Amino acid sequence: MNTDLTTVAVSAFLCLWWAVAAVSLALAARPGAGRRHLADRWDALSRTASLGFLVPLCLVAVTWTALPVALWYLLTALTAAAVAAVVLRLPGLPARGPDTGAPARRASAIGNTALAAAVVCSLALFLP
Amino acid sequence: MRTRTIVAACLAALLVIALGVAVAPRVPTLSAAETGDPDLLDRARDLYADGPRDLLGVVEVDGGDTTTAHFGGGADTDFEIGSISKTMTALLLADAIERGEVTEETPLGDLLDLGDAPAADVTLAELASHRSGLPRLSPRVRDIAANIVVFNFLGRDPYRYDEATLLDQARAAGLADRGESHYSNLGFALLGLALAEAAGTHYPDLLHERLLDPLGMDDTHLPRTGADLPADATPGHTAKGRTAAPWLAMAYAPAGGVRSTPADMERFARALLDGTAPGTAALEPRWPSGEDRIGYAWVTTDVDGTEVTWHNGGTGGFTSMLALDREADRAVVVLSNTTTGVEGRAVELLTGQEWS
Numbered sequence: 051m052n053t054d055l056t057t058v059a060v061s062a063f064l065c066l067w068w069a070v071a072a073v074s075l076a077l078a079a080r081p082g083a084g085r086r087h088l089a090d091r092w093d094a095l096s097r098t099a100s101l102g103f104l105v106p107l108c109l110v111a112v113t114w115t116a117l118p119v120a121l122w123y124l125l126t127a128l129t130a131a132a133v134a135a136v137v138l139r140l141p142g143l144p145a146r147g148p149d150t151g152a153p154a155r156r157a158s159a160i161g162n163t164a165l166a167a168a169v170v171c172s173l174a175l176f177l178p
Numbered sequence: 179m180r181t182r183t184i185v186a187a188c189l190a191a192l193l194v195i196a197l198g199v200a201v202a203p204r205v206p207t208l209s210a211a212e213t214g215d216p217d218l219l220d221r222a223r224d225l226y227a228d229g230p231r232d233l234l235g236v237v238e239v240d241g242g243d244t245t246t247a248h249f250g251g252g253a254d255t256d257f258e259i260g261s262i263s264k265t266m267t268a269l270l271l272a273d274a275i276e277r278g279e280v281t282e283e284t285p286l287g288d289l290l291d292l293g294d295a296p297a298a299d300v301t302l303a304e305l306a307s308h309r310s311g312l313p314r315l316s317p318r319v320r321d322i323a324a325n326i327v328v329f330n331f332l333g334r335d336p337y338r339y340d341e342a343t344l345l346d347q348a349r350a351a352g353l354a355d356r357g358e359s360h361y362s363n364l365g366f367a368l369l370g371l372a373l374a375e376a377a378g379t380h381y382p383d384l385l386h387e388r389l390l391d392p393l394g395m396d397d398t399h400l401p402r403t404g405a406d407l408p409a410d411a412t413p414g415h416t417a418k419g420r421t422a423a424p425w426l427a428m429a430y431a432p433a434g435g436v437r438s439t440p441a442d443m444e445r446f447a448r449a450l451l452d453g454t455a456p457g458t459a460a461l462e463p464r465w466p467s468g469e470d471r472i473g474y475a476w477v478t479t480d481v482d483g484t485e486v487t488w489h490n491g492g493t494g495g496f497t498s499m500l501a502l503d504r505e506a507d508r509a510v511v512v513l514s515n516t517t518t519g520v521e522g523r524a525v526e527l528l529t530g531q532e533w534s
Contacts, residue, residue: 105198110331114203114419115230115518126198134191141183176332178423 061112065121068104072128075101079135081142090147092159094136099162101129106169110177203419206232206516209250218247225523230516232415233257235440238527239447239509246440253441254397256412257513258425259498260491261363263436265460266389267370268474271306272457273388279376282306286348289372295349297368300356305369306474307465311356312365316347333416333494334423337363337430341371344429359467363433366475370432381432388456393449398438400427411437414495415516422495434493440513443500447509450502461487461504482531490521499524 075097078086088094105126114122146152208231212219215238222236226249233250235257246253274280280289280302287298300310315325316339329336339347348368354360374381382400390398401407407424414422427435438446449455463471463478470479478487484503491498499521502509510528512520525533 109201109203110333110418112203113417115205115417115516119203119205119419122202123198126195126202129198130191130194133194134187137187137190138183141180173332176334178333178421 076132096159102166214247215245237511258496268460269457272460311353366433395442
């Protein structure tokens with residue numbers, strides 16, 4: 051394959067995005083994570099779902115022949131760690147935060163979950 | 179922290195890992211199951227060992243001798259040959275001219291119902307030499323959008339259009355830089371449809387009757403549906419690291435819908451070299467094409483003093499190259515089921531010279 055620089059750059063950018071999203075989620079799930087902490091369970095669902103959207107996006111959009119496939123496994127491991135961190139944190143989170151941002155987080159969670167589900171279902175149906 | 183939560187976290191992590199492993203991209207390497215001529219195997223391995231590869235079939239024709247090298251598969255393994263199909267359509271054009279069915283100046287509109295669309299005015303020779311000014315693909319926004327999603331992201335066949343849709347695409351197309359060399363799959367699809375119309379048949383039948391059957395290319399076919407594919411059809415690999423959907427030979431078959439085997443491509447190459455293929459006038463270079471010259475589809479390039487007549491092919495999961503040194507009576511065919519290019523190294527096998 052004649053991989054041009056743009057293909058490599060776009061692929062690397064997408065992988066970087068995935069890595070940042072996974073690491074951010076894992077860090078946000080720590081108790082006392084500061085301003086970026088998970089505010090409530092809707093927030094946890096929203097951020098996990100957005101990661102769930104990124105994974106299939108990278109599967110279909112990254113030119114994996116241009117990058118080491120080991121990167122896929124590394125990012126999968128990061129994602130697994132982030133999801134585990136969220137599950138560990140869930141019992142300590144309120145179902146719905148008391149602040150004014152709660153409705154937005156709920157809407158974001160529903161939207162992100164729907165988007166991730168739509169992407170995963172589409173790929174399951176249409177990928178050869 | 180409760181044990182139940184820890185177990186749930188571990189299970190969630192394991193689920194993510196299991197899914198990730200299940201759908202992980204696969205980047206194959208050149209098959210180690212080698213058969214064929216030891217010398218050619220050595221030379222081909224040196225040239226094609228790098229990059230994502232899987233099955234690779236190499237055929238070297240030198241006068242009356244043929245040597246082969248197969249990395250996985252064998253002489254009868256089928257590959258999508260992509261745009262090498264255009265050279266077959268080009269031969270059909272030259273043959274149809276010899277038969278008096280058309281001339282190279284026949285306007286497309288004389289054979290196809292294109293109304294007063296600009297495409298109606300282009301000639302068959304312009305289509306065959308990529309000088310028609312037609313765009314590379316359908317210019318319709320819906321087709322462009324579908325192409326991006328269907329081909330680029332999903333790895334599916336981007337050319338699943340019937341003949342009526344092809345005509346709609348042609349009616350929607352304008353001409354740009356007519357007379358200059360601009361590669362057009364749309365143009366070649368229309369050329370094949372026009373030639374079939376002139377002969378009063380369908381393109382697959384025309385190709386079989388006039389080219390494939392006379393040359394004994396019995397394992398070369400144009401699957402129009404998935405059911406037409408052989409049970410052991412070779413899967414291709416996309417650049418995204420997934421299995422590619424097969425490209426089926428619908429209206430764009432004349433531009434890239436043929437599947438063939440190393441054995442059949444040897445027959446094709448030999449018939450081109452000895453002039454027994456119908457319409458070999460198509461190979462003669464007549465127009466400039468960048469730094470090269472072009473005949474009907476066939477490109478001629480000077481490689482350090484050797485005149486190489488060639489065409490390559492690429493689909494969603496395959497690449498191919500057919501290169502001829504007509505003066506030396508030599509040919510090289512390389513067929514592959516990954517998207518890693520094979521062209522330059524095929525010419526290197528043919529001429530001994532590096533070519534980029």
